[in-house]
Amino acid sequence: xxxxxxxxxxxxxxxxxxxxxxxxxxxxxxxxxxxxxxxxxxxxxxxxxxxxxxxxxxxxxxxxxxxxxxxxxxxxxxxxxxxxxxxxxxxxxxxxxxxxxxxxxxxxxxxxxxxxxxxxxxxxxxxxxxxxxxxxxxxxxxxxxxxxxxxxxxxxxxxxxxxxxxxxxxxxxxxxxxxxxxxxxxxxxxxxxxxxxxxxxxxxxxxxxxxxxxxxxxxxxxxxxxxxxxxxxxxxxxxxxxxxxxxxxxxxxxxxxxxxxxxxxx
Amino acid sequence: xxxxxxxxxxxxxxxxxxxxxxxxxxxxxxxxxxxxxxxxxxxxxxxxxxxxxxxxxxxxxxxxxxxxxxxxxxxxxxxxxxxxxxxxxxxxxxxxxxxxxxxxxxxxxxxxxxxxxxxxxxxxxxxxxxxxxxxxxxxxxxxxxxxxxxxxxxxxxxxxxxxxxxxxxxxxxxxxxxxxxxxxxxxxxxxxxxxxxxxxxxxxxxxxxxxxxxxxxxxxxxxxxxxxxxxxxxxxxxxxxxxxxxxxxxxxxxxxxxxxxxxxxxxxxxxxxxxxxxxxxxxxxxxxxxxxxxxxxxxxxxxxxxxxxxxxxxxxxxxxxxxxxxxxxxxxxxxxxxxxxxxxxx
Numbered sequence: 001x002x003x004x005x006x007x008x009x010x011x012x013x014x015x016x017x018x019x020x021x022x023x024x025x026x027x028x029x030x031x032x033x034x035x036x037x038x039x040x041x042x043x044x045x046x047x048x049x050x051x052x053x054x055x056x057x058x059x060x061x062x063x064x065x066x067x068x069x070x071x072x073x074x075x076x077x078x079x080x081x082x083x084x085x086x087x088x089x090x091x092x093x094x095x096x097x098x099x100x101x102x103x104x105x106x107x108x109x110x111x112x113x114x115x116x117x118x119x120x121x122x123x124x125x126x127x128x129x130x131x132x133x134x135x136x137x138x139x140x141x142x143x144x145x146x147x148x149x150x151x152x153x154x155x156x157x158x159x160x161x162x163x164x165x166x167x168x169x170x171x172x173x174x175x176x177x178x179x180x181x182x183x184x185x186x187x188x189x190x191x192x193x194x195x196x197x198x199x200x201x202x203x204x205x206x207x208x209x210x211x212x213x214x215x216x217x218x219x220x221x222x223x224x225x226x227x228x229x230x231x232x233x234x235x236x237x238x239x240x241x242x243x244x245x246x247x248x249x250x251x252x253x254x255x256x257x258x259x260x261x262x263x264x265x266x
Numbered sequence: 267x268x269x270x271x272x273x274x275x276x277x278x279x280x281x282x283x284x285x286x287x288x289x290x291x292x293x294x295x296x297x298x299x300x301x302x303x304x305x306x307x308x309x310x311x312x313x314x315x316x317x318x319x320x321x322x323x324x325x326x327x328x329x330x331x332x333x334x335x336x337x338x339x340x341x342x343x344x345x346x347x348x349x350x351x352x353x354x355x356x357x358x359x360x361x362x363x364x365x366x367x368x369x370x371x372x373x374x375x376x377x378x379x380x381x382x383x384x385x386x387x388x389x390x391x392x393x394x395x396x397x398x399x400x401x402x403x404x405x406x407x408x409x410x411x412x413x414x415x416x417x418x419x420x421x422x423x424x425x426x427x428x429x430x431x432x433x434x435x436x437x438x439x440x441x442x443x444x445x446x447x448x449x450x451x452x453x454x455x456x457x458x459x460x461x462x463x464x465x466x467x468x469x470x471x472x473x474x475x476x477x478x479x480x481x482x483x484x485x486x487x488x489x490x491x492x493x494x495x496x497x498x499x500x501x502x503x504x505x506x507x508x509x510x511x512x513x514x515x516x517x518x519x520x521x522x523x524x525x526x527x528x529x530x531x532x533x534x535x536x537x538x539x540x541x542x543x544x545x546x547x548x549x550x551x552x553x554x555x556x557x558x559x560x561x562x563x564x565x566x567x568x569x570x571x572x573x574x575x576x577x578x579x580x581x582x583x584x585x586x587x588x589x590x591x592x593x594x595x596x597x598x599x600x601x602x603x604x605x606x607x608x609x610x611x612x
Contacts, residue, residue, distance in 0.1 A: 163327050164360035166347040168374035168425060178377070182364040 023241070030234045038230070049231040059236060062219035069131060069215060070199040073138035077195045078188060080139075081146030086180075089154035107144040114140055115208030122209065129211025137209040138202055142195035149191030153184045193247060200244065216240070276339045278303045278429050278461040279324055284333030286319055293319040295485030297333070301429075301463060301478075306455050308472035309465045311482030312508065317465045320482070321431050324463065326350045338428055348377075352429040353422035357437055359414045361406035367393070367417050368402030374425035392420040395454075412443045419451075423458070430455075432464035436471060448475055469509045473497060481505050488610065498533075501610035506531040513537075513579050515605065522575070524551040525605025529612070536604035537581035539569065539590070540597040549602035555579060557594050571596060 004012075025038075033044030053059055088100050106114060118137050127133060157180070165175040203217045210218065216236070223233045277300040286294040294316045301307045309317040322328040323335060326347035335343045342350050353374070361370050368389050369376075375385035386402075393399055396416035406414060415435065422430060435451065436444045452475055455462045466472050472479045473493040480490045481504075489501040497509055506512035513532040515523065520530035538546065546552045555571035558578075566582040569590055573579065581598060583590075590596065 158358060158360060160356045160358055160360035161362060163325075163347070164354070164356055164362070165373070165377075166327075167325060167352075167354045168377065168421065169348045170373075170377040171346075171348055174377050178373070179362060 026234050026237050026241075029231055030238055032231055035229050035231060049229075049235045052229065053232055053235045053239075056232070058214070058219065059232075062214045062216045065131065065134075065213055066200055066216040069134050069138060070196045072131075072135045073142045073199045074192050074196045076135065076139045077142035077146045078192050081143045081191065082150050082184075082188060084143070085147050085150035085154055086176075089151050090159060103147055104144055106140040111141075111202070111204035112208075115205040118205070119208040129209060129213075131213070133209045133211070134206055134213070134215065137205040138199040140205070141202075142199055145194045145198065146188065146191035149187040149194075150184055153187035154180075157183050196247075197244060201240075275303055277301055277336070278305065278338055279307075279463065280334075280336040281320070281323075282334040282336075284320070284323060284330045284335060286316075286323060286328055286330050292485050294323065294330075297485075297487055299480060299487065299490070301461060303338075303461055304459050306452065306462045306475060306477045307464070308476035308479045309463065309482060310467070310469060310472040310479050310509070312467055315482035316485040317467075317480075317482040318433060321354075321433055321463065321465045324429070325352055325354045325431050351427055352431055353425060353427035354431045354433065355415075355418045355422050355435050357434040359406075359418040361414055361417055361421075363406055365406075366402060367398070367404045367406065367409070370406065370417055371402075371421045371424055373421065378425070388424055389420070392424040393417070395423070396420045411439055412447065415439065415447065419454075423460075427460075429461045429463060432462060434465055434467070436468075437466075444471075451475065473509070479509075481509060483508070499606050500531050500608060502608055503529070503531075503611055505610075506608065511580070514608075515577075519577055520605050520607075522551075522577070523553070523600045523605050524549070524602060526607050528607045530605045530607050532579075532600065532605050534568065534580045534582040535566070536601060537579065537583075538599040538601065539581060539583045539587060540599050542597075546597075546599035547601050550599040553579075553598050553600070555596060555598055557590055557592050557596055559592055560590050569596075571598065573598075 029038050029042065030049060031045050031047065032038070032042035033046050034042060084103055088096060088103070115137065118133070118140075122129065122133055161179055161183070162175055165179045166172075170178060201217050202215075203221060206215050206218055214222065220233055220236065279299070279301040281297050281299040284294055284297045285292065293314075297316070297320060299320075309320060311317045319328060323330055324337070324342075326342065326345060326349075330343055333343075334341065337351060340351075361367075362373065365373065368386065371389035371392050372385040375388055380388075390399065390402065393401060393416075396419050398413060398416050398420065401409075401413070401417075406417065409417065415438075419435075432451075436447050439447060448471065451462070464475070473496075476493060478491060479493055479496050480487045481496060482488070483504050489496055489505050496505065500506035500509060500512065503514050506514055511534060513534065515525070515530045515532060517527045517529060521527045523532065525532075538550070540546055540552070553573050555573045557569060557571050559570040561568045562585065563582075565585055567585050567587055567590070569581045569583055571579055571581065579598065
């Protein structure tokens, strides 16, 4: 084993500090007694903000809405993204490349363009803003991440596996369930988690498609303008970190032994 | 109908006027074929000759653009692979990486709705048949190439196909293993009495394993027959050159060497190298030639020579024949009947 030079170690520590020290400040100011501004060091230590968060109905409404939107958008993306990937991974037809590009475009497009386009479209069609308009907005980019993951895995899947399955008597549905799905399962898990995370903290598209409702990020943004009870946002942020960190950790351990998990042969 | 394809019973596989294009490429360009039940049939040809497409047409992975395909008398064109009584051993084996060896073999039984204990028993028997008993719990990734080949074989045989299709089954194995598998496949086919159709580009494999060989070139079958017939009497210039090697002679050259006045082939190992003063065999044509090149090839020595009329001939003589040098003049004997007319050439 070779040892890294000192300069490289310092750079690595510096990089990690840059990424994570701000998170420590979020944590620190959950416990401050000063509610109007963040002074360093905090003047006192208290746990009362956790109680305040627990008692605020607007926070729970925003969390509930965000979870609902992210879940529906992810499920929608898993179904549509997988189907699109299945169609485009290997088939050759006229216009295949433009269609693939159109699928990936929404994630390259600035959110503000997607947002305003959707808002105008909903307006023209006289669709009232609701949970469903937010879901549709989020689905535009959620589909892309699922599609990208699925298409990459499908292209690595040997086409003869599918032929072998059909050769042995399985119809298209059995082949999908018994051969394709187990082999792309971890890619769908990764794509789905990413889609969920993207939806959960999306601000721009949501602003244009939400109407009166607040998802959690929108609630946080509006909270910054208020002068009082600032540590409440910190407490919420810490809870969000915990909630998003756990599934990512779980997915990491699940996919680490990808083949073994996907193929228990049930 | 071809004269060579006249089996009495219903053919296991019959192709009539089958055509398959890919864009402008006519991959299979009018193939007629009848494979008898229980036959070990080889489709031999270079890559791009249409042999693999033909196999895929029988399996159902491709549909013909024209023509007719029957399996034991049943029309199959238009049917998907899962409705055909044929199974395939794939060139890359196509074992399911997420399933154990046992579950791979049991896959065809599982999709037919056969219960866990019954299919495990049948899969175990199939694995024992290919000498992999007790390997059920392994993953395909843990097996050697030869073992994967056997798993693929067991997986295809366990569902009792009427015809087994093998796509370059030995292509990925090393030489020693290939020879072992050759005799094992042959033994298995004999024991099961099953029709085997296999695709190969290796003429040695086709000649040693098959009951009959179809030689493919440019989407067509150029010759069908038992290995001896194909080797001893190649019908065209292409077959003469692809199946083994041959001296290809035009009508005038054939006549000069004692053959008929038509294009003929002459296998190098038929030509004898005479010791000085020794007489040739009865009826042989003797020619003097100047050696241009000698190459040692293990069992034989390949001698290229040019006759006084300018005809280039290659002879394969026993490797023990020493002392032949480039530039030396030798006497070659071409025995009677060694010069064989090519029926497909004018």
